[in-house]
Amino acid sequence: MxxxxxxxxxxxxxxxxxxxxxxxxxxxxxxxxxxxxxxxxxxxxxxxxxxxxxxxxxxxxxxxxxxxxxxxxxxxxxxxxxxxxxxxxxxxxxxxxxxxxxxxxxxxxxxxxxxxxxxxxxxxxxxxxxxxxxxxxxxxxxxxxxxxRVNWLWINAAVLRKAGAKVPATWDEFFAAAEAIRRAGITPVAYGGQSWLDMGTFESVAIGVGGVDFYKKAFLELDRAALGSPAMEKTLQTYRRLKSYTDQRNMGRDWVAATAMLNRGAAGMLIMGDWAKAEMLAAGKRPGTDILCTPTPGSREVFSFDxxxxxxxxxxxxxxxxxxxxxxxxxxxxxxxxxxxxxxxxxxxxxxxxxRFDACARRARQDFQHSARRGTLLPSVAHGMAHPAHTVAPLWDVVQQFWNQDRMTPREAMARLVAAAGQKPAAAR
Incomplete structure (x- = not known):
C-alpha cells in the first residue's frame, strides 16, 4: 500500500x-x-x-x-x-x-x-x-x-532493465525473463496466496498453455476429459514451475501486498487483473511506463473478463x-x-x-473489441463470471492444495480436479 x-x-x-x-x-x-x-x-x-x-x-x-x-x-x-x-x-x-x-x-x-x-x-x-x-x-x-481484464502480466520497467530481460509473449520467454530477474538479485514474481488469487493465476496459465478451446472445455463446461487431458497436465506443470520463481512467504498474501512488491521493485513481475492498477496509481506509478502491461504469456488473442x-x-x-x-x-x-x-x-x-486513460486501459478496450469479434472473450472462473461459487469451490480447493503442497504431483491434481467436477454442489440458496 x-x-x-x-x-x-x-x-x-x-x-x-x-x-x-x-x-x-x-x-x-x-x-x-x-x-x-x-x-x-x-x-x-x-x-x-x-x-x-x-x-x-x-x-x-x-x-x-x-x-x-x-x-x-x-x-x-x-x-x-x-x-x-x-x-x-x-x-x-x-x-x-x-x-x-x-x-x-x-x-x-x-x-x-x-x-x-x-x-x-x-x-x-x-x-x-x-x-x-x-x-x-x-x-x-x-x-x-x-x-x-484478468489475464494481465505486469512488469516493473526498472527491474526489467536491470535484469537485461525483455517483455515475454510466451511461457518460455516468461521463464527466461524470470531467470534474468533472479540473477539480478530480485524476486522474479510477486504472488498473492489467497484461494481466489491462486485460481486467477491458474486460469491465466491454462489459457496460455492450452488455448481457448481447452479453457472452454475444462473451465466452462467442466468436461472431465479436458480436466484429465495432457493440456491440463502441462498447465499444472507450468503452474508448479511458476511457483519456483516466487518468494516463500506468499501463502495468505493478499493482492494489495503482492502489487506493492511490484511497485517498489521487490519483485519483477505480477500476474493480476487490472484492479492492480488502483494500487499502482495510489503509489504514484504510471501504468504503461513505470509498470508495463502485456497479456499473460500465450494469451495475446484472448480477453479474460470480470x-x-x-x-x-x-x-x-x-x-x-x-x-x-x-x-x-x-x-x-x-x-x-x-x-x-x-x-x-x-x-x-x-x-x-x-x-484521459493510460495506455494499458486503451489497449484493454482495443483487445476487448478484438476478442469480441474473434469469439475469444472468456468469463473468469476465479471471479464468478462462469459458475456459481458452490459449483467451482471444489476445483478452487484442488488448485490451492496443489500450489501449497509440493508433494502433490500434476497427475494426482488432475485426478482430484476430475473428481471435483463430478461433485454435487451444495444446496443453492
Whole structure:
C-alpha cells in the first residue's frame, strides 16, 4: 500500500477530478433517501474509486451509508449479504457480479431496473456481452460499473532493465525473463496466496498453455476429459514451475501486498487483473511506463473478463427513488470515466472516451473489441463470471492444495480436479 503522503495527494487529485465530472442534480433529489451499499472495494486505491460513487450520490441529495467488507475476493461479503437478506433487512444495493446476478434474481428479492435502463438506452451503449450479464429473463436487474481484464502480466520497467530481460509473449520467454530477474538479485514474481488469487493465476496459465478451446472445455463446461487431458497436465506443470520463481512467504498474501512488491521493485513481475492498477496509481506509478502491461504469456488473442456490477434489492417505497438515482449514477458517462480512472478498469459504456486513460486501459478496450469479434472473450472462473461459487469451490480447493503442497504431483491434481467436477454442489440458496 502507498505511503500516506501519496494517498493524500491522490485524494486531492480525485476531489479536483470529481468536481469537474459530477453530473447535474437529478430530478428525484427532492425525494432524498439513504443509500446503503454492500461492497468489497476496500483497498487504498479502490477507496478512491468508491469515493466517486459516494460523492455522486451525495451531489444528488442522497445519504450514503457504507457497508464495506474488507474481503478481497468477496466471499465474506456474500455471506454477510445472505444473512441480511434472510433476516428481512437487505441493503439498498450490493456489489454482485456474474452468474450470482441471476441466482439472486431467481429468489425474487431484487428490484428490477428495466425502467431506468430503457429510459437511459443502456442497450445502445453497452457491449452485448455486458448487457446480457446484467439481465434476468431479458430484463435488467443489475447495473455495470466497469470491465476488468484478468489475464494481465505486469512488469516493473526498472527491474526489467536491470535484469537485461525483455517483455515475454510466451511461457518460455516468461521463464527466461524470470531467470534474468533472479540473477539480478530480485524476486522474479510477486504472488498473492489467497484461494481466489491462486485460481486467477491458474486460469491465466491454462489459457496460455492450452488455448481457448481447452479453457472452454475444462473451465466452462467442466468436461472431465479436458480436466484429465495432457493440456491440463502441462498447465499444472507450468503452474508448479511458476511457483519456483516466487518468494516463500506468499501463502495468505493478499493482492494489495503482492502489487506493492511490484511497485517498489521487490519483485519483477505480477500476474493480476487490472484492479492492480488502483494500487499502482495510489503509489504514484504510471501504468504503461513505470509498470508495463502485456497479456499473460500465450494469451495475446484472448480477453479474460470480470465485470463489477450492483444489484438493487426490494426495499421500502421511500428508498426506491434513491435506488433509481443510484442506477442512473453508475451508468452515467461522467461517473464511468471518474470511477474507472481510479479503479484501473475500463468503462462498461462504449461511448466513454479514453483520452484521459493510460495506455494499458486503451489497449484493454482495443483487445476487448478484438476478442469480441474473434469469439475469444472468456468469463473468469476465479471471479464468478462462469459458475456459481458452490459449483467451482471444489476445483478452487484442488488448485490451492496443489500450489501449497509440493508433494502433490500434476497427475494426482488432475485426478482430484476430475473428481471435483463430478461433485454435487451444495444446496443453492
Amino acid at each position: 502507498s505511503a500516506m503522503t501519496a494517498m493524500g495527494a491522490l485524494a486531492v487529485r480525485s476531489v479536483l477530478l470529481l468536481a469537474a465530472l459530477l453530473p447535474p442534480v437529478l430530478p428525484s433529489a427532492a425525494r432524498a433517501g439513504e443509500v446503503e451499499v454492500l461492497h468489497f472495494w476496500a483497498s487504498g486505491g479502490e477507496a478512491q474509486a468508491v469515493a466517486q460513487l459516494k460523492a455522486t450520490l451525495r451531489a444528488n441529495g442522497h445519504t450514503w451509508k457504507d457497508f464495506a467488507i474488507a474481503d478481497g475476493g468477496g466471499g465474506l461479503a456474500v455471506v454477510m449479504l445472505d444473512s441480511r437478506v434472510r433476516s428481512g433487512n437487505p441493503p439498498t444495493a450490493a456489489q454482485i457480479k456474474g452468474v450470482a446476478i441471476q441466482e439472486w434474481a431467481r429468489t425474487g428479492k431484487l428490484s428490477g431496473i428495466e425502467d431506468v435502463a430503457s429510459a437511459e438506452r443502456w442497450n445502445a451503449v453497452l457491449p452485448r456481452l455486458v448487457s446480457d450479464t446484467m439481465k434476468y429473463r431479458g430484463h435488467y436487474v443489475a447495473a455495470p460499473l466497469n470491465v476488468h 465485470i463489477d456490477s450492483i444489484v438493487l434489492f426490494d426495499v421500502a417505497a421511500d428508498k426506491k427513488a434513491a435506488q433509481r438515482d443510484l442506477a442512473r449514477a453508475v451508468m452515467g458517462r461522467d461517473f464511468q470515466q471518474a470511477f474507472n480512472l481510479a479503479k484501473g478498469s475500463i468503462p462498461a459504456r462504449l461511448d466513454v472516451p479514453l483520452d
